[in-house]
Amino acid sequence: MKLLKSLLLFCIVGLLSNCKDATKQENITPNEVKTEKHTDSAGYTYETVTNDPTGLRLYTLDNGLTVYLSKNEEEPKIQTYIAVRAGSNYDPKESTGLAHYLEHMVFKGTDEIGTQDFEKEKVLLKEISDLYEQHKAESDSEKKKEIYKKIDEVSQEASKISISNEYDKMISSLGAQGTNAHTWFEETVYKNKIPTNELDKWLMVESERFSKLVLRLFHTELEAVYEEFNRGQDNDGRKVYVAMLKGLFPTHPYGQQTTIGTSDHLKNPSMVAIHNYFNTYYVPNNMAMVLVGDIDFEETIKKVDKAFGSFQKKELTHPILPKENPITGPVINEVFGPTAESVSIAYRSDAIGTKEEKLLTLVDMLLANGKAGLIDLNLNQKQVVQNAGCSPTFLNDYGYHQFYGTPKADQTLDEVKDLLLAQIEKIKAGNFDEWMINAVINDLKLSKTKQYESNTQLATAYYNAFIHRQNWKDKVTFLDDLKKISKQELVDFANTFYKDNYVVTYKRKGEDTNIVKVQNPGITPVALNRDKQSEFLKKFSNAETLPLAPKFIDYKVAIKETKTDSGLPLSFIDNPNNDLFELKFIFDIGQDHDRKASLATGYLNYLGTDSLSSDALKKEFYKLGINYSVYAGEDKTYVGVSGLKENLDAGLSLLENLWTNAVPDQEAYTKYIDQIAKSRIDGKTSKGNILWNGLMSYGAYGDDSPLRNIYTIEELKAIDPQELVNKIKELRTYKQRIFYYGKDIDKAIASINTHHKIGKEELLNYPEKTNYVEKETGGNVYFVDYDMVQSEILFLAKGAPFDPSKMAATKLFNTYFGSGLSSIVFQEIRESKSLAYSAFSAYDTASEIGKSNYVYAYVGTQANKLSEAVNAMMELMNDMPEAEEQFNAAKEATLKKIAAERITKANIFWTYESLKKLGITQDNREEMYKTIENMTLTDLKTFFNENIKGKSYNVMVIGNKKDLDMKALAKLGNVQEMDIDYLFNYEKENIDVPL
Structure with a gap:
């Protein structure tokens, strides 16, 4: 199957010819693309598209649920998406x-998940809902506060019955990764990547999750x-985006309703309205399930039908949104x-x-493709601006080119x-090379080739097609249409x-007078009930799964x-998948060996040769569909090419000419x-x-850090650029090694020997190499206003x-304690106390032997x-809560993630490179798995006591001083307000010490 999909992929990319889809009729020509209907052995009808490199089977259940299935056996995982055609x-x-708040609440469980006694709980939830309706209708601020106090009181009682994060615990126990969701204008999408053998249990949980909405822990x-x-208020980029949309869409919700909502609406929610929204749009004929990975088509669709086929189809009407009048002159925002x-x-x-x-x-690609577009060459390559680019976005009603x-x-x-x-x-004047049209189409094809290698990216393409009501055939033929x-x-x-x-939005430095600031509402921490289990979770835990053996x-x-001829x-x-390659020359010398290393490699990007200007060189690479890169990291420099074999x-040959x-x-x-100075x-x-x-x-380092070990701008100006060019050329005289990923190794070696x-x-x-000494931590608070x-x-x-003996415990500890939706830190800081949107902790393993964790x-x-x-947070970092059930789930999740992990393709080499820096020469996951x-839980507690508890912290704070x-802050240590120039060691008059 993998071979067939690879061959079909090359048909689209144009690397091979006369390929045939295994499902199409003999009278179809190789280049013909059409949608065909089939019936599998179980009687399910599905559609395919001829010459489709992705091998999609598109099913529609009797209740209207759309199901996208695609098979890739490279790793025993399935990327899952559940998409709803409804957003902000x-x-x-x-x-x-x-819509966005509803997305959050879908994680809170149902009448089966997340409760000890729903009959008792629903009475309290109804009371809370009624109080919110009173709160929304009340205009007197003091009376609103009193109602909110009552909401808080009843919520405490309700939380004694609820069980926090049961959904997350179950999904985590499967070994799922990337558990999340997002809401945008026209969509709400729920995400998980699961081990193949956990499909049944995942369907069991998800079919229950979408069967009923319960707004607990609201x-x-x-x-x-x-x-x-x-x-979002602290994100200037988001503010520019919102202003741009307001200008483009003065009447349409694209510009008039942000996904996050307004402050006033967030503080005055209606649980009734959220229920109505769920009941209206979260119906099977308005939803899609996407499963891409190691699946059996016919078994999978039967399981999906069993889990979701009983959901009732409902008639629904999508809102009719206003049409925009033409923009007749520039719209200006600040x-x-x-x-x-x-x-x-x-x-x-x-x-x-x-x-x-x-x-x-x-x-868009003619203007900016990152290599040879007009903006790339005329603005970025010539350095006439600091940075520039463009990109298009296309939505159901309109799009925009930014x-x-x-x-x-x-x-x-x-x-x-x-x-x-x-x-x-x-x-507009036609001042671009005609060959660029074919070049950008080939560039897009290469991007598609790489996209279809990734289960996650392919699954994303599928759900986007559903949300935007696109026929997959149109996606397959899109590039041919461009030709x-x-x-x-x-x-x-x-x-x-x-x-x-057009709409022009100026982002200027200055105070934003539109910022909304609110008081802490005084939420009383709710009960988490970690030691409790719903009957559903017990049933879920008892469901058997065939074990997945790690590899x-x-x-x-x-x-x-x-070795090459030069030794x-x-x-x-x-x-094994396609005709793309990657070739890297590796030098074990970097910025820590020579401060000019990254300066020289960066400068090379703006140079040409004695026969080719820098612009002409970029164009020649682009014609070939080849990318070149020269990059210096902390301890290594890489020179390489990649693209079509x-x-x-x-x-x-081009790269060596430049070199x-x-x-x-x-x-x-x-x-x-000048660009470095501005950056x-x-x-x-x-x-x-x-x-x-x-x-x-x-x-970590104090004054003597790799970050601060830089040249001043005046020192940079004094450097002779010939010295930097010589440094790049002299790289060839140092010890070096080569990595190649691709086909035809003999031809690759012959090319290396030649050039x-x-x-x-x-x-x-x-x-x-410069050695940077890690200082002891504790007693310091470094603050930036x-x-x-x-x-x-x-x-x-x-x-x-x-x-290395701590790596297994580190992996398990981080799963249990500090990272993920079901971790101790997330539950305590966000779920129980509602003190933050983002909170996490980790025991971080060093990247190099001899350095500290x-x-x-x-x-x-x-x-x-x-x-x-x-x-x-400090309470948690000094006294790890012990929750046996949560530990068992974290342990199970960690083992399943390792069992489902497959290191493949070029990642095999780069993973090995990372392990060697740690003094490890074998696949250490095997030892970690057994450990x-x-x-x-006692072992984990011992690890916590020995490595985390009682640690002395340096505390870094950024915020508004007033x-x-x-x-x-002073209770945490000696507060030092840091000058930003001093932090980065940028030149500033009369700055010798932190201010």
């Missing part, structure tokens, strides 16, 4: 955010959603916030499935805008489409070794340094960069040096909840 567009105007989850709303300035330009388009989608897809750019230090946003518009004018579009047609379209009908890798067998060691792995030789004959360009270097300025405005890079690195010439002299050893609604806090404690914990919450959140099998309780 369907929210009542007076209850925005409803007010604590509502507060978590509000924290999610606050995260958004303010602390992050770097940028500009967005957006044009409204027709919907998905229209001719305009095809035309815009091509135009352009974005960030300015250089000496640029205005209007100058960036004009440069972007100038690239559109080039399309029919001429250059003149694109030019004519561009002149009609791109006029002064481990003998790396010495899986990775084959040979270079070459590791290779065959690609048939063009490996030509691609490697050998690169010519320095002073103007390009000056712009390159430092912009990076200082990103709270994520400040916390997870600046503060975290300082918490990668190494001198006869002995290759050089690497310079000594930042204009934001939430506050974020990170605890970091240095642990013992890496010890670390303990860390994170909470992101409103400033007025921070003290409570810190206390709650976890024999572990008890909102934070600094005295509370």
Whole structure:
């Protein structure tokens, strides 16, 4: 089956010809694509599409449930999606955010899941619902507070009967990964990736989950959603997005109703309205199930029908949404916030499935494909802006083409805008190479090839087709349809489409006066009842599953070794799936050996050779469908090419030409340094960069860190660019090794022998690596003042040096305690106390032998909840709750994840590379699996006591100083307010010590 799917895939990509689908009739020509109906041995009718590289079987049950099935036996897992054609567009105007909040509540269980006695519980839930209706109708703020106190009181009583997170516990016990859901304009999608042998139990849980909605633990989850709303207020990119949509869609819900909802609506919910929404849209004829992975088609559809076939079909009417009038002139928006300035330009388009989608897809790729588009070459390659690009989005009613750019230090946003518009004018004037049309289509085909190798990405394509009511045949033929579009047609379209009908959104630095700040509602922690079980969970636990045997890798067998004519060691792995390849030259020298390493590799991207300009070089690679990369990490540098195997030789020849004959360009270097300087300025405005890079690195290393070991801008300006070019060329004189993933290893070696010439002299050893000393942690609070609604806090404690014998306990501990929806930390911080939207903790294993493991914990919450959140987290980090049932579920989940894990393709080599850094040369998962099998809760408690309990933390905090309780922070250690320039060691006058 895998061979057949690979062959069919190549038919689409155009690498082979005269392929036939096993299900089509003999009179169909190889290139003909049509939808066919079949009946399997059990009598189920399904559709296929001829020449479909994905092997989709599309079923529709009698009740209208659409089922997408595709088979891939590469790993014993199934990517599952349950999609509902209903999202925020369907929210009542007076209850925005409803669809998204419903998504959260579907995880809370039913009348069977998550309750000890539903007959008693439902009485209290009805009372809570009635109170919320009173709360919504009440206009007096003091009376609303009194009603909310009553809601909180009744919720405490109800929580004594409920059982928190039973769904998550059951799904986790299957060994599921990626358990989550999302809501958008037209969709709500529920996600899990499960081991193949757990399909029956997964269907058992999901059929119950979607059978009935029970809104338990409502007010604590509502507060978590509000924290999610606050995260959005702190996200300037999201604010630009919302402003852009408001301009594009002044009447349609795309622009008038955000998925998260308004603050007022979130604080005044209606449980009645949520129930009505569920009952209206969560019906089988409005839902799809997607299963992609190691399945048996006929057995699987029978199981799906048994689990979901009894759901009752209902007549439903989708809302009729308003039509937009044409945009007749530029619409101008401004958004303010602390992050770097940028500009967005957006044009409204027709919907998905229209001719305009095809035309815009091509135009977009001609403008920006990451390699040789007009924006890529004229703006990014020439470094006339800091960064620029574009991308299209297509929805059920409309779409849009968005352009974005960030300015250089000496640029205005209007100058960036004009440069972007100038690239559109080039399309309108036909100033682009005609060969680019075929090149971008081939690029899209390559992307599809890679997408169809991934079960998750393929399953995503299926559910998107369902949500957007697309015939899969149209998806299969989409690229062929693009081939029919001429250059003149694109030019004519561009002149009609791109006029002064755009929405421009300026993201400016400054205070956002539209921020909504609220008081802590004072939620009393609810009971979790970890030691309780519903009857459903007991039945679920007793259901038998055939065990799945783990498979481990003998790396010495899986990775084959040979040498080139020059004696270079070459590791290779065959690609059994398609004709794509990856070739890397690996040098065990990086930024820690030479501070100029990443500077030099980055500079090479802007250079050409003595015979090819940098633009011409990019175009030549793009014609071949070949990507090249030169990258320096901390301890390694990689030089490589990837793409179509048939063009490996030509691609490697181009790379070697650049490597050998690169010519320095002073103007390009000056712009390159200006770009680095601007990126430092912009990076200082990103709270994520400040916390997870600046503060975290300082918490681990202090002043002497790899992050701070940088050149000043003045030092960078003084470097001769010829020195950097020489450094790249001299790489070839160092010891090196090669990795190849693909077919025809002999041809690959022949190409390497031809183009990668190494001198006869002995290759050089690497310079000594800089050793950065990890400092002892404890007693320090490093704080950065930042204009934001939430506050974020990170605890970091240095642990013992890496010890492979701890890896099994680490994996089990993290599952049980700190990560995932059913973990102790998530349940206590979010589910019980509603103190944060995001909270997690981990024992983090070092990436290299000789380095230390670390303990860390994170909470992101409103400033007025921070003290409570810190206390709650510290209690957990010093006294691990012991829950036997939860431990058993975590243990079972961890073992099943290992059993279902398959390391394949090029990942075999790269995983082995990571293990070698830890001093491990065998597949250590086998030892870990056996160790976890024999572990008890007592063992885990011992691990906690020895490695986590009582640790001394450095505490990193980012938040708005005027909102934070600094005295509370002082209880955690010596508070040092950090200057951001000092954190990153950026030059700043008179800065010698932290401020």
